[in-house]
Amino acid sequence: MAELRFHALKQTLERVPIYIEEKERRSSIFGANVFNESTMRQYLTKSAFNEVMDAIVKGSKIDRLVADHISTGMKEWAISKGATHYTHWFQPLTGATAEKHDAFFETIGEGASIEKFGGGELVQQEPDASSFPNGGIRNMFEARGYTAWDPTSPAFIYGTTLCIPTVFVSYTGEALDYKTPLLRALQAIDSAAVAVCKYFDKNVKKVNASLGWEQEYFLIDKALVASRPDIVATGRTLLGHSSAKGQQLDDHYFGTIPNRAMSFMRDLEHECMLLGIPVKTRHNEVAPNQFELAPIFEEANLAVDHNSLLMDLMHKTAERHHFKVLFHEKPFAGVNGSGKHNNWSLSTDTGVNLLAPGKTPMSNLQFLTFFINTIKAVHDNEELLRAAIASASNDHRLGANEAPPAIISVFIGNQLTKVLSELKNVTSGKLSPEEKTELKLNVVGKIPEIMLDNTDRNRTSPFAFTGNKFEFRAVGSKANCANPMTVLNSIVAKQLIDFKAEVDVLIDKKDMKKDDAVFNVLREYIKKSKNILFEGNGYGEAWEKEAEKRGLSNNKTTPEALKVRVSKKVIDLFEGLGVMNKIESEARYEIEMEDYVHRIQIEGRVLGDITKSRVVPTAVKYQNTLIENVKGLKEIYGATFKTVAKEQLRLIEEISSHIESINSKVDKMTEERRAANHEENIETKALAYAYKVNPMFADIRYHCDKLELLVDDELWPLTKYRELLFTN
Incomplete structure (x- = not known):
């Protein structure tokens, strides 16, 4: 099998970039x-x-x-x-x-x-x-x-x-x-948002949800991928010791795009232009051989279709360039994984971005209305948002060094934090003329029209406000954007419906002016939603402890996260909006749980096969070479051979120890997998895979990766990290 690895490396090193000549302006073929x-x-x-x-x-x-x-x-x-x-x-x-x-x-x-x-x-x-x-x-x-x-x-x-x-x-x-519930959710947010917009502009007749996704991915030579059965079957490496050089020098991020990758990108972008996918940005990402592309924002339904089409295009285009695109959220241990940040906003048919502050206090009030209602929606439905991005592959990424944690929180920056703090302290009830003046001039009126750079971005936040939109950073690179977009638009639609009902009560029954009523409801929302706001570092135990005090969920595995999908609250939410009925909600829960089980099951089988048929035999083969060496030394040195062969003997024992651990742990993992398969209840089965099968992968990998460092490089059957990540 080592021959396959070196043949793949030879093929890769001999690749010549396929240069794409663009004869027309992109605008002419778009x-x-x-x-x-x-x-x-x-x-x-x-x-x-x-x-x-x-x-x-x-x-x-x-x-x-x-x-x-x-x-x-x-x-x-x-x-x-x-x-x-x-x-x-x-x-x-x-x-x-x-x-x-x-x-x-x-x-x-x-x-x-x-x-x-x-x-x-x-x-x-x-x-x-x-x-x-x-x-x-x-x-x-x-x-x-x-x-x-x-x-x-x-x-x-x-x-x-x-x-x-x-x-x-x-x-x-x-x-x-995925499309049907998304279309229903977009209809719900349109109706709910238009009704609230009428407080500020009677001319608004339609509100569109917009989406701008950022697609991260790895490009690996297809010959190298073919030499790795784990990547072929699961999309990620189940084994592999980290390379001495990884991403620690930060020399790949935003660096010069390699020639072969650039040729692939130009070919891909040409295809995108023909198909109306408005891709605009391309660059190297943090990890070696990792890249990103992003489009101009579009209406959410079209953006979702374009992202799904793009992923198909990327696979087909990569094939022409002898690459394999990896969308798995964590294909390589020890380096950054890949996400698909979903940038979301709402805009009216009158040309107003509802999450962008305007020039006047009234525009600011409209902005604050949609801004605060979105925060309230996330606060009340943080577990559902976590479920929307749950998958076996994204579990590997969430909480890692480059990705937000499984705890959903909202980052809004120092400036808006101060604005909300001041608004929260406004006197309740009807506002006096002095209070209205102070509020409009000192709180609402001081929000600048453009806030894109008013604060540093918090890379650890799963849901961050970035100036005129919210960025849902926790979405995984493999995901269909429709799932998180259906949830986000649904929860905001429900929140806007509730908001309008509360404001109307104050106007109709409490005889409040519209501005007073809006301010009063928003102020209460700020108080109720404060626990979801977090400006600090999302990594580490400190935030986990703080989040627990705040009552926020921390569902680290997909089976834990998905339970909320079949809760009465969530079923009622989707049914009330006409997005999904109970049967559809329960069906999606079953499908996503089964998907989790099948993916961990496949990984377990592949891992068992690779270790038993490749890693262990290779280690035994090298061990036999060492044994022959020791025998030769014994013939030469006689009784003193142990002193001369001390390191060889130590290696033989170390290899034996790792082989024994691998065999016993693989057998134990197989037993746990079989036991899990006998569980009839899908939740019980998924939890067994999450807590009994999946944790054993890391133990098995540890011993295999140790053997990789001990065994002769010319014998090792699997293409190594240094080759996968630095050969192109």
């Missing part, structure tokens, strides 16, 4: 393969175009007869771009995208054929749903599921296929995907 507004104007009738735009802007339904006109225009455009097939492109609860391709081609008898694509094919399809995760929503023998067109996310051409973004639901109507 969205060229997207059925966007500009393209629709060319290929649709005026009435069909207006129906699509009404569906996008107002959420109105499209008439089936009009759908026929739309499908005809879409087909003609797609064929003109070289497309031969179409597919409903959706996001099932596997974490990947899904598609089933059908040709435009149809026979019409007597050897004749036509290209056909009607409104029925556009609006709805019936893919086989039998093998997708469903969490008990449907029986195994029931395969029927439906995909339905989402006109708010434009169709696009990838390769020779017209891809139509869709939702995916069961025969009985329950959501089987």
Whole structure:
């Protein structure tokens, strides 16, 4: 097996960058393969175009007869771009995208054929749903599921296929995907936010949630990955001693992008431009061979689709450049893992960012309303936010040196902390003219319009305010953004509904002026939410102890974190907003728990296989070499050989000790895994994997990594960290 490792290294060192020549301005090709507004104007009738735009802007339904006109225009455009097939492109609860391709081609008898694509094919399809995760929503023998067109996310051409973004639901109507609950949550936040905006501007008719994701990832040569069965099967290294040089010099971060990586990025960005994904930023991240790209902010539903599409694009583009993209949150021990920071804000159809302070006290009051309500929503639902980013892979990252802890808190900076402190101390009830003047001039009126750099960023905060948006930093790099975005928009929508109800009571029953009522409710929210605000270092025991005093949860494992999903409070929250019913909530809990179990189960099996079939045999082989060496020394030196062979004998004993520990611990881990598999209750099974199986991985790894340092480098069968991270 060592031969495979050295062959992979040789291949990697011989790679030549594939240079991509860009002949056109990116602005000229942006969205060229997207059925966007500009393209629709060319290929649709005026009435069909207006129906699509009404569906996008107002959420109105499209008439089936009009759908026929739309499908005809879409087909003609797609064929003109070289497309031969179409597919409903959706996001099932596997974490990947899904598609089933059908040709435009149809026979019409007597050897004749036509290209056909009607409104029925556009609006709805019936893919086989039998093998997708469903969490008990449907029986195994029931395969029927439906995909339905989402006109708010434009169709696009990838390769020779017209891809139509869709939702995916069961025969009985329950959501089987990430998109459906997200669309419902976005509708909820739109309605709730518009109602609150009316306090400040009667002209507001729509509020959009925006999202800007930051995608971190590793680029590893595909030959090196192929030589590591753990990366191939699990996306991360289960074994491997740290390299002498890691990230401690900080010489990779924002450094010159390596040539091969740059070629990959340019190729990827060209593909993104054609598909309308507005990628803008690229740079080296902290860990060796780690990188990041980020787009211009978009409406949340479209941003989620673009991120899912981007991850597919990255895999396919990397293949052309002989790379493998690793999205696992912690593929390498001892160096930074990868996140996907979700930058979230709300904006009106009048062009106002509701989380950006304006020039006037009234604008500041509107900002404070949405700012404080968001903090209150996080405070009241911090466990649910933790559940939204829970996964077996993200558990490795949360709380590590580069990532926020599993404790959800909010960082807002010194300036806004002082503003909230002053606002909290305002006298309750109706405000006197002097108090109103003081409040508007000294508290609300002094918030600057732009606060992007009013405080240092807190890298340890899972949820931080960064000037005109909140950054949900705890989201993992593998995650589908729809999950955290569904939760965040839902909890803020619920909070805004409650806020408006409280303000209206004060206005209607207490005869308060609107400003007085708003100030009074906000002041109480500040008092009730103070425990979620934290400006300090999120790492270490001190914050854990403080968070416990504050009553904040610290769910370090996915099974612990996911329990809240089936609590009455959460089920009522989603049902009340129409985001998910009880069946859908319970199904997602089952699916995510099963996913956790399966991933730890796979890792356990792979770890057992590698140690028993590669690590131990290699150690024995090297040990036999040492034994032969000792025998030779004994022949030469006779009775005094032990003095001469002292180090060899010590090595033989040390190797034996590690081999014994590996074998016994792997056997014990296998027994624990088998015992966990016999548990019928999914929660009991997941907790067994979390607390009995998973902890044994580190013990087994310790002894394997020690052997890596002892065994002859030419014999070691697994590509080492120094090679994975510093060869490109």
